[in-house]
Amino acid sequence: MKEKLYIIKIGGALIDDEDLLDEFLGQFAAIEEKKIMVHGGGKLATTLADKLGIEQKMIDGRRITDKDTLDLVAMVYAGGINKNIVAKLQQKKCKAIGFSGADANLIKAKKREDAEIDFGFVGDITEKGVNKKLIVKLLKLGLVPVFSAITHDKKGHLFNTNADTIASVMAQALSAKYDVELLYCFDKAGVLEDVNNPESVLKNISEEEFSILKNEGKLHKGILPKLENALGAIRNNVNKVFLIKETELKNHIENHHAGTEICL
Amino acid sequence: MKEKLYIIKIGGALIDDEDLLDEFLGQFAAIEEKKIMVHGGGKLATTLADKLGIEQKMIDGRRITDKDTLDLVAMVYAGGINKNIVAKLQQKKCKAIGFSGADANLIKAKKREDAEIDFGFVGDITEKGVNKKLIVKLLKLGLVPVFSAITHDKKGHLFNTNADTIASVMAQALSAKYDVELLYCFDKAGVLEDVNNPESVLKNISEEEFSILKNEGKLHKGILPKLENALGAIRNNVNKVFLIKETELKNHIENHHAGTEICL
Numbered sequence: 206m207k208e209k210l211y212i213i214k215i216g217g218a219l220i221d222d223e224d225l226l227d228e229f230l231g232q233f234a235a236i237e238e239k240k241i242m243v244h245g246g247g248k249l250a251t252t253l254a255d256k257l258g259i260e261q262k263m264i265d266g267r268r269i270t271d272k273d274t275l276d277l278v279a280m281v282y283a284g285g286i287n288k289n290i291v292a293k294l295q296q297k298k299c300k301a302i303g304f305s306g307a308d309a310n311l312i313k314a315k316k317r318e319d320a321e322i323d324f325g326f327v328g329d330i331t332e333k334g335v336n337k338k339l340i341v342k343l344l345k346l347g348l349v350p351v352f353s354a355i356t357h358d359k360k361g362h363l364f365n366t367n368a369d370t371i372a373s374v375m376a377q378a379l380s381a382k383y384d385v386e387l388l389y390c391f392d393k394a395g396v397l398e399d400v401n402n403p404e405s406v407l408k409n410i411s412e413e414e415f416s417i418l419k420n421e422g423k424l425h426k427g428i429l430p431k432l433e434n435a436l437g438a439i440r441n442n443v444n445k446v447f448l449i450k451e452t453e454l455k456n457h458i459e460n461h462h463a464g465t466e467i468c469l
Numbered sequence: 470m471k472e473k474l475y476i477i478k479i480g481g482a483l484i485d486d487e488d489l490l491d492e493f494l495g496q497f498a499a500i501e502e503k504k505i506m507v508h509g510g511g512k513l514a515t516t517l518a519d520k521l522g523i524e525q526k527m528i529d530g531r532r533i534t535d536k537d538t539l540d541l542v543a544m545v546y547a548g549g550i551n552k553n554i555v556a557k558l559q560q561k562k563c564k565a566i567g568f569s570g571a572d573a574n575l576i577k578a579k580k581r582e583d584a585e586i587d588f589g590f591v592g593d594i595t596e597k598g599v600n601k602k603l604i605v606k607l608l609k610l611g612l613v614p615v616f617s618a619i620t621h622d623k624k625g626h627l628f629n630t631n632a633d634t635i636a637s638v639m640a641q642a643l644s645a646k647y648d649v650e651l652l653y654c655f656d657k658a659g660v661l662e663d664v665n666n667p668e669s670v671l672k673n674i675s676e677e678e679f680s681i682l683k684n685e686g687k688l689h690k691g692i693l694p695k696l697e698n699a700l701g702a703i704r705n706n707v708n709k710v711f712l713i714k715e716t717e718l719k720n721h722i723e724n725h726h727a728g729t730e731i732c733l
Contacts, residue, residue: 257520276549284548285540288619288627292571296625302573307556309566309612339610346606348573355552361560363552 210344210383211240211458214372218392219451220247220286227293229390232455234297239344239383241375242301242351244290245368250274250281264322270365275326279305279363282353291351302348306356307363311336312371314356314364328356328364330371335378373434377441386445387438388457389431394450395465396432400425409466412436435467474608474647475504475722478636482656483715484511484550491557493654496719498561503608503647505639506565506615508554509632514538514545528586534629539590543569543627546617555615566612570620571627575600576635578620578628592620592628594635599642637698641705650709651702652721653695658714659729660696664689673730676700699731 213233219226233242254261254277262269270278283305294301306312306328312335314328334356343350352375354368369389376387398405400423410418415432418424424432428448435446449457449464457463477497483490497506518525518541526533534542547569558565570576570592576599578592598620607614616639618632633653640651662669664687674682679696682688688696692712699710713721713728721727 253521257517279552280544280549282548283552284546285544288543288547288569288571291569292621292627293625295571295574295621295623300573301571303569303571305552305555305567307552307559307565307567309564310559342610346603357556357559359559361557363556 207382207384209238210379210385211236211238211388212243212372212376212379212385213240213388213390213454214243214245214368215390215451216245216368216392217247219390220244221249225451226290229451229454230290230293230299231297232458234294234299235455236458240349241340241344242290242349243354243368243372243375244282244286244351245354246278246282247286249285250278253277253281262325267322267324269323270325270327272326275363275365278365279355283355287351287353294349294351300348301351302343303351303353305353305363306366306371309336309339310357310359311339312352312356312366312375313359314366315358316362316364326362326364328358328366330356330366330374335375337378337382340375340379341382367430369431369434373438376438376443376446380442380444385443386447387435387443388454389435389446389448390451390454391431391448392451393428393448394453395448395463396428397425399423407465408462409468411468412440432467439467439469471646471648473502474643474649475500475502475652476507476636476640476643476649477504477652477654477718478507478509478632479654479715480509480632480656481511483654484508485513489715490554493715493718494554494557495561496722498558498563499719500722504613505604505608506554506613507618507632507636507639508546508550508615509618510542510546511550513549514542517541517545526589531586531588533587534589534591536590539627539629542629543619547619551615551617558613558615564612565615566607567615567617569617569627570630570635573600573603574621574623575603576616576620576630576639577623578630579622580626580628590626590628592622592630594620594630594638599639601642601646604639604643605646631694633695633698637702640702640707640710644706644708649707650711651699651707652718653699653710653712654715654718655695655712656715657692657712658717659712659727660692661689663687671729672726673732675732676704696731703731703733
């Protein structure tokens with residue numbers, strides 16, 4: 206039987222709320238099984254970009270990462286946020302070790318190619334881009350990797366990469382070795398059957414149900430890429446995938462079901 | 470016989486010069502023995518502090534690290550600079566892995582206590598603060614640790630710590646296990662016997678000679694703390710300590726003597 210590994214993704218809203226983050230990190234630190242955290246950004250990068258006069262470029266509603274923005278997010282994500290999370294986990298006796306994808310070539314990506322839009326310094330993880338071998342060795346040393354959503358191409362360039370995607374791809378890569386449970390933690394109680402009814406949390410959602418709800422326009426737009434990453438994971442041998450509320454982590458770990466489970 | 474380990478400290482002027490840095494990283498990557506890099510800051514933190522309106526506080530000519538400055542240097546040093554160096558070393562086939570002292574509790578410090586000045590978030594490395602065991606394990610995995618000069622107290626706080634001191638303390642800690650050679654790389658050819666004569670590079674300098682030159686006011690003020698850290702290392706069982714010019718790294722590794730050797 207494979208050993209259990211939790212891969213837990215947290216988002217910007219949690220990172221921006223100091224007290225909530227602290228409570229969450231306490232729940233995370235208490236997990237006894239092997240675990241990895243992947244974290245997103247938060248408002249700090251945008252706030253700093255405004256103050257520094259770095260314009261946020263958008264094309265067709267898609268965010269472009271120019272060089273100034275990349276330099277900024279590398280600092281904020283891989284430096285400020287990552288090291289603060291690591292220091293707070295260390296305080297809670299969790300052997301956290303913070304990484305970008307460049308470190309030890311842990312996550313290799315290539316610049317996004319798109320016929321219509323030049324996204325700038327946005328990287329898509331390459332096939333076999335996750336350095337599984339080394340991550341396994343680090344986990345065996347008892348360490349708890351904490352990943353910021355910065356990758357590299359092994360040609361000297363850093364990239365901005367979606368944190369939900371990193372969590373999904375990493376979960377897929379490590380599923381050969383571990384019994385992986387992927388948790389997307391966010392500020393909702395789970396996937397709502399009806400976006401206008403906060404009580405309508407689905408206990409689980411299958412690929413087919415997702416398609417139907419999506420086509421009926423019933424899902425919150427913001428949740429679509431998250432669900433697509435979650436489905437990508439469950440399709441590719443990740444044992445369990447859930448979307449849960451950040452405050453429910455402890456409850457989920459203990460009772461094996463909070464939020465919405467993603468099924469085939 | 471103990472295995473050789475180079476601990477190589479680089480400073481801000483090198484980091485600020487993209488071409489020079491790239492050449493240096495190529496020379497560093499080519500070193501075949503085990504190696505560790507410790508890097509300082511550079512002008513970026515000051516430039517950003519100016520743009521963000523973060524005032525640089527000084528008391529009696531000593532720099533104070535207030536919370537805003539700490540947040541900024543954690544981002545710039547442990548994020549921007551560290552990850553760019555790591556990505557560039559990876560490009561050069563060096564298995565670089567970037568760290569702050571908080572990561573895996575690699576460097577534990579405590580807030581500087583001073584009866585007269587509150588230095589703010591400045592940390593002094595504690596006795597046994599260097600996590601030797603884990604650094605040895607990482608080196609055995611073939612990895613090349615790259616340290617930014619950010620430490621933590623295991624109570625959730627990050628600190629700004631002098632990079633020269635980190636290099637010295639780390640060299641001392643690892644000397645029980647390795648034959649450590651500590652190299653301080655900077656923009657001078659070595660220690661000058663007369664600060665006004667660039668040709669007066671000393672081949673070596675002993676503790677006694679240092680005291681004499683210091684008392685005679687012949688040494689450049691900026692080099693004093695570096696030399697004190699270098700002497701601290703050689704006093705505490707570090708096998709060899711040199712101050713060399715950044716461009717001379719390859720030459721020094723191959724010919725075993727560029728710059729000034731620090732002796733007892």
